Amino acid sequence: MAFDILEPGLATTVQDEGRIGYYRYGLPQGGSMDQYAATLANRLVGNTVAEAVLECTYIGPKLVTTTDAVIAVTGAPVDIFVNGELVPEYERISLVAGDELKFGVIKGGTKYFIAVHGGIDVPVVLGSRSTYPIGAIGGVEGRALVAGDLVPVGAAIDNGLAVLQAIQPEDRPVYSKNVNVRVMLGLYDHKLSATGLENLLGREWVLTPVADRMGLRYSGPGAEWTEREQPFGAGQDPSNIVDAGYAVGSIQIPGGTQPIILHRDAVSGGGYAMAATVISADMDLVARCAPGTKTRFVAVTMEEALEARRENTARAARIWS
């Protein structure tokens, strides 16, 4: 059972919940950029949250299924065609052997997800099927899909839940060109100048096209660091620190100019000071933003971050019951 890839799309990769526990060796956590959207697709096809899916960026693949299959597409709004006929997103779709799946032009966001019953069944590497292209591990031969790939699909599974035909509109992610991203100040925020801090939290930032699985770069008023005598080994620029571990979601501002949010495939450490970190509940929101999205960074406390996390957990529990 497999997907025969006729056209690979722009950057289609196998992803799952991520490769957890190897950050100390420099391996990023990886996994679907928008975990919530990816799990909705898994829910529709009768998988568990752990099955691997195909993550599509802007342009999805054109593929043929070699056997009957149950699939679903979730995430950024896009037209989906089976044998040339439009089928709905956020719904369970039955394919028969030989059916061709392809996509129209994306209408917001950047990423959508294809789940198939049984999951994408590439080998598990260090606990995950997620593709890490720089290290050439996970996914299909450690890389994005190419034409001619035969992507294996796993055997039928029983997740013990009733069949869900469609995701209700209120449970679907929203794709907005104007977002508030909640962050917790910390790490090296004390090294920002008063104006730098004011600009980071008080002004509007716009997501640039320099945005991918590793990080998202924003343009705006700048956020300067205080000039100081640099500690030994840190480097000359006031935004430099002695190379340290990077929190996933942390915001660094090299040279005090453009903030960069580190996302799921980011480097695990380096020498740029971080001023804040996106709370775990808003990492999916960041992944949904397309270039040009107007963004405000809103500071919250640890308690508020944990409350937002609990709300997400409660919503997931409802969908997975």
Add this chain to the structure above:
Amino acid sequence: MTLPTKARYTWGGDEFLFVEIAEGMSLEANFVSNSIANALEARSLAGIVDICPANASLLVRFDPDKLEWQELERVVHELEDEVRASTEKVLETRIIEIPVWYNDPATNETVARFREGYHQRPEGNDLDYAAEVNGLADAEEFITRHHESPWLVSMVGFVAGLPFLYQLVDRPQQLEVPKYLSPRTDTPPLTVGYGGCFSCIYSVRGAGGYQMFGSAAAPIFDPTQRLADFADFMFLFKPGDIVKFKPIDETEYLRIRAEVDAGTFQYRQAPITFDVAAALADPDGYKLSLLEALNGI
């Protein structure tokens, strides 16, 4: 070198605790970071996801649904106190020899591709520049300084299995080299790099901002796990490893590459007990005892 008496505790969102031992790099700060990391690992606390010791800090990822953040902070504080109170400052580790072809044509070809707009000094290569900013006679002298004293793997990360290396010499002897003005878009795998007071070995192809000095001959990250040194794990380095660079010429480089291709290459290495106090008290004498361990095999 005196450390701040207390580390700085701060949060990277709701899943990461960041503990800064010191702002500046030192062997002492690195030892404290690694010792807390090891002690935390030994606690096997439920809800700890990843423990990442770094050069002079420590990053701990946790699952706040399983481990309350206040509890994590309390435990790490406790371990910090224990580590600082302990008189036992030794590390059971190994010394490993890394053959490097310094100033090789392939590295210099990449160096030449990134000058204007990337580098402080477009003329000459990165070694010439590094020698100049450190007041050394020429590239050869810099190369000698780079390989004659061993290095400590003070952190692993950035990308898969990349070691940050801190040279085991007195502070006045330490070489410091600025990073590129703007990061390169390409660095060949196994390039030996240098930025700030750290050396590194790039494990995979990709962006990079460190000056480039040569090519290591054998892999340090092997996802295929074909070579004997990677049979158990695809990463060669872990924090606390001691590295001795060995300068090689083209003939030896090609010989090692052939062994790697044949799957027969193995690193020269020996187990050692690394004594931080001894290394700090007499770096030159301690260096000799480390090298004896390697040469005794």
